[in-house]
Amino acid sequence: MKTVLAGALIALMSLVTVAHADTLDDIKKAGKVRIAIDTAIPPFGMTDDKMQPAGSDIDTARLLAKDLGVQLEIVTTTGPTRIPSLLTNKADLVVSTLSITPDRAKVIDFSIPYADHPSVVGALKGLAISSYADLAGKKVAVVRGTTQDTDLTREAKDAQLVRYEDDATMALAFASGQVDILATARSLLPAISKKNPARTAESRITMQTNYLAVGLRKNEPALKAWVNNWVKTNLQNGKLGAIYKKWHGVDIPVDQLLKIGG
Amino acid sequence: MCAVQRTMSYEFDFSFLAERWPDFVAGAWLTVQLTVVSIALGLAVGTVCALLRVYGNRWVKAPVGFYVELIRNTPLLVQIFIVYFGLSSLGLKLSAEVSAVIALVVNMGAYTTEIMRAGIQSIQRTQLEAADCLGLTRLQTIVHVVLLPAMERVYPALSSQFVLLMLASSITSQISAEELTATANLVQSDTYRSFEVYIIVAVVYLALSVLYRFTFWLVGLVLFARKRKLGTAL
Numbered sequence: 045m046k047t048v049l050a051g052a053l054i055a056l057m058s059l060v061t062v063a064h065a066d067t068l069d070d071i072k073k074a075g076k077v078r079i080a081i082d083t084a085i086p087p088f089g090m091t092d093d094k095m096q097p098a099g100s101d102i103d104t105a106r107l108l109a110k111d112l113g114v115q116l117e118i119v120t121t122t123g124p125t126r127i128p129s130l131l132t133n134k135a136d137l138v139v140s141t142l143s144i145t146p147d148r149a150k151v152i153d154f155s156i157p158y159a160d161h162p163s164v165v166g167a168l169k170g171l172a173i174s175s176y177a178d179l180a181g182k183k184v185a186v187v188r189g190t191t192q193d194t195d196l197t198r199e200a201k202d203a204q205l206v207r208y209e210d211d212a213t214m215a216l217a218f219a220s221g222q223v224d225i226l227a228t229a230r231s232l233l234p235a236i237s238k239k240n241p242a243r244t245a246e247s248r249i250t251m252q253t254n255y256l257a258v259g260l261r262k263n264e265p266a267l268k269a270w271v272n273n274w275v276k277t278n279l280q281n282g283k284l285g286a287i288y289k290k291w292h293g294v295d296i297p298v299d300q301l302l303k304i305g306g
Numbered sequence: 307m308c309a310v311q312r313t314m315s316y317e318f319d320f321s322f323l324a325e326r327w328p329d330f331v332a333g334a335w336l337t338v339q340l341t342v343v344s345i346a347l348g349l350a351v352g353t354v355c356a357l358l359r360v361y362g363n364r365w366v367k368a369p370v371g372f373y374v375e376l377i378r379n380t381p382l383l384v385q386i387f388i389v390y391f392g393l394s395s396l397g398l399k400l401s402a403e404v405s406a407v408i409a410l411v412v413n414m415g416a417y418t419t420e421i422m423r424a425g426i427q428s429i430q431r432t433q434l435e436a437a438d439c440l441g442l443t444r445l446q447t448i449v450h451v452v453l454l455p456a457m458e459r460v461y462p463a464l465s466s467q468f469v470l471l472m473l474a475s476s477i478t479s480q481i482s483a484e485e486l487t488a489t490a491n492l493v494q495s496d497t498y499r500s501f502e503v504y505i506i507v508a509v510v511y512l513a514l515s516v517l518y519r520f521t522f523w524l525v526g527l528v529l530f531a532r533k534r535k536l537g538t539a540l
Contacts, residue, residue: 206402
């Protein structure tokens with residue numbers, strides 16, 4: 045059953061690939077680019093108070109469409125449907141906190157990275173935490189079952205992990221003073237700090253770093269070359285950095301990203 | 307078609323139990339500790355409040371009534387959050403376990419108040435008059451003539467409430483108390499065997515419920531001499 049299904053999928057994918065051998069050409073002909081974005085992960089993608097899409101990924105997609113000289117059509121997706129929306133040709137590109145992973149690289153292509161996405165151990169301003177050893181005997185909040193939970197369980201054996209069910213509860217635990225240290229995505233720290241101005245979370249230990257890239261279908265040399273060049277140009281001219289800074293409050297390591305991108 | 311076939315051929319895999327059973331035991335033990343303390347303290351709070359609600363003057367009755375209605379008409383999860391996050395915002399940092407016990411006692415107390423009040427009000431006035439005639443002190447009257455018979459009458463309702471509290475304690479996992487449900491969530495997120503994990507947890511809760519009911523039955527035999535000797539209800 046599995047082989048039949050896999051065979052069918054491969055056949056389907058090759059069909060899609062053949063039918064759209066040059067997506068870049070199609071985009072220009074149609075005058076619009078369809079970009080898949082998850083609009084439920086602030087501050088990357090969200091809906092603002094005027095019910096309009098907003099966020100760093102939205103701005104990145106807008107910039108890309110503008111430079112491509114076409115209209116932007118946002119295809120709203122969720123985390124798990126980002127890659128299927130590419131494979132089923134519902135979207136031309138994915139710009140949606142898409143981390144480069146070996147598993148994903150088997151089914152889609154990635155551009156060079158346009159931002160980094162590190163997990164960090166954050167601590168209350170003024171608290172002396174700079175290494176895993178400093179966490180010994182201290183309460184550290186994590187969301188149960190996340191990569192941060194797994195990594196800290198392994199790396200900081202003497203820390204006392206306090207596990208919450210989701211980001212919101214963990215953020216509340218920090219804001220209300222139940223915990224002074226937490227492990228989460230760095231992108232969440234500003235939002236967590238905003239909940240209680242008296243309790244600001246500062247990034248102290250960088251755990252794993254993922255790199256975010258634009259996702260595209262395989263066998264799209266023209267489109268891939270264009271996107272790679274676009275990312276490189278806009279990293280160098282600082283436009284991508286400005287977007288990231290605007291929404292996340294931190295700079296992206298441009299040199300490092302360019303080095304990874306070659 | 308494919309989805310149906312895959313659902314039908316779900317293969318159960320309990321192999322993680324060999325490694326993780328101590329986690330479940332630790333979780334169940336914390337559940338027992340949390341609930342036994344909460345039941346004992348909650349019963350004490352509820353009994354005192356019930357006496358105040360029946361025999362107190364209106365300056366006492368009103369606040370007790372307010373407490374009972376406030377607690378019985380708000381969700382337990384909200385009460386737990388208020389104790390854990392609310393008090394912490396005010397500077398009183400309590401651990402998840404202590405917060406859980408406080409919230410469970412406050413909750414248990416309100417429900418017990420109403421159950422015990424029903425029992426106390428079922429004691430006939432003539433019984434009190436008889437106790438007076440026999441020269442019993444006020445304390446003796448309350449303990450022997452009012453409270454024990456009252457409790458005997460409402461004992462089935464009380465036992466059910468105790469078991470309900472034990473089951474409700476599962477939501478203290480939300481404030482990071484590592485009790486049975488929190489253990490299940492953790493093991494489930496590590497092993498991805500969620501179906502198996504929750505089946506195990508359901509069985510453990512069921513076993514705990516049976517154990518609790520058996521214990522309450524034994525306690526009842528000790529407490530209520532008349533029932534033990536005559537075998538009849540009051």
